[in-house]
Amino acid sequence: MLESLLVPTGIVALAEIGDKTQLLALILAARFRKPWPIIAGIVVATLANHAAAAAVGAWMSTYLTDVVRHWILAASFTATALWTLVPDKMDDDEGTGKRNYGPFLTTLIAFFIAEIGDKTQVATVMLAAQYPHLLLVIIGTTLGMLIANVPVVLAGNFAADKLPLNLIRRLAAVAFFVLAIISLYDAMKVSGWIG
Template sequence: MDAFLVSTGIVALAEIGDKTQLLSFVLAARFRKPWPIIAGILVATLANHAFAAAVGAWVTTVLGPDVLRWVLGLSFVAMALWIMVPDKLDEEEVRPLRFGVFGTTLVAFFLAEMGDKTQVATVALAAQYGDFAMVVAGTTLGMMIANVPAVLVGGRLAERLPVRLVHGIAALIFLVLGVAALLGFGG
């Protein structure tokens, strides 16, 4: 249950102001069809985070416990720093495809998540907790918590969120997880 709750909380916080949340706003404004956009986000996130969690699970089979502890600890500390860097969205990432709103969202979201903070966090969380299903479910729920409101209410919500504060809280959580891993706690 810890894996699920931590994964949900970290990704929901980390996603505020992230490139994929910005993509959600843009898709909602461009297409004005929330349900296919939400479905595309869900499917893309499940696929992307399942892949990332599989990589995290694989890492635990190749690295010994001491090396893994240092890699995870330093990864979480790096995530704490990275989350404080604001994201930008390329207009190229939102070009409509011939696959309609759902297909455009699916492809754009999947590609935008590649190498993104939340994908890297999913790898680290899966390695940390060793619970593939709970990490994927948690990170996916975290993405949906952050992005569904972005699709449904768009820009009005974005203007009211204290993005810097939310990122600071997420960075603090990553830092605590990193220090705990380096000291040998958790998992």
């Protein structure tokens, strides 16, 4: 049961380093200089986005056979591992909050939209399909987002400039590759290819 919380927390925290939503957190922190409403917006947006993603993952695990689910998971984890190695860049006008909604609402809207189709959302779908405790997966992926983004909001540019982003991206990719290998092994086992 604890694995359903800890693995998603670690995976998303690593995958989020250098991600566009982390860059968005930095931009919002610099623009508004009000960390607590920004952090609250990140929490609400992430919970909503990852709950929807986890629901899709739970649906996948219910309606797909074990064989198909394991093969999809292995392919998805491999693709996410490769995707993690590519640094995210933010468009100049993305997430700048040009309309004045205040720090909380701007963060809520920007983070929710930025997370759609992002690698951490895809990871949430895969993790929810793999682990049986849906609520723990949602809490874990949300904690992972907070572990990566709250220090950026609080410390501003200092934290982002000092982190070894390439090393962290490689570690996240390795973690996804390990999950891909485990899923591949499970797929071959469920398919009867290995005993």
